[in-house]
Amino acid sequence: xxxxxxxxxxxxxxxxxxxxxxxxxxxxxxxxxxxxxxxxxxxxxxxxxxxxxxxxxxxxxxxxxxxxxxxxxxxxxxxxxxxxxxxxxxxxxxxxxxxxxxxxxxxxxxxxxxxxxxxxxxx
Numbered sequence: 001x002x003x004x005x006x007x008x009x010x011x012x013x014x015x016x017x018x019x020x021x022x023x024x025x026x027x028x029x030x031x032x033x034x035x036x037x038x039x040x041x042x043x044x045x046x047x048x049x050x051x052x053x054x055x056x057x058x059x060x061x062x063x064x065x066x067x068x069x070x071x072x073x074x075x076x077x078x079x080x081x082x083x084x085x086x087x088x089x090x091x092x093x094x095x096x097x098x099x100x101x102x103x104x105x106x107x108x109x110x111x112x113x114x115x116x117x118x119x120x121x122x123x
Contacts, residue, residue: 011035012060013042023051028060031068031094039068043075053085059111061090064097072098076107 011029018024023046031039046054056075061068072088079086089111090098098104 007035007038011038013039015042015046017051021052022055023049023053024055024057026057026060030063031061031071032063032065033067036067036071039071040074043071044078047075047078047082047084050082051084053087054079055087055089057089058094059089059091061094064091064094066097066101068094069097069101069103072107073103 011027011031014026016024016026025042025046027039029035043056054075056072058064072094076086078084085108087108087110088094090109095104095109098107098109
């Protein structure tokens with residue numbers, strides 16, 4: 001008997017292409033040491049599809065550990081290398097994790113507060 005895949009219970013990742021050139025990855029659940037490998041794999045597939053714009057919808061993330069912030073930093077670096085515009089739509093939890101790690105300004109954040117759009121260029 002094999003152990004159940006806990007990451008599947010704790011994290012849901014869905015991908016869509018709402019318009020040509022834009023890939024939207026919606027993440028719900030928890031981002032931690034258990035779920036990070038699964039999240040990394042899903043984000044690798046999204047980046048490999050070479051969209052011009054990658055939107056990470058993290059509004060459904062209720063827990064984001066330091067390893068989740070590291071995963072977001074990794075996808076940011078991969079997108080920069082590939083010339084892909086990365087946009088995060090963080091939940092309050094993800095926004096707080098990014099701010100505590102002092103890396104929030106490195107990301108383009110949309111919808112993190114009503115009417116707010118933040119980016120490194122805007123600062």
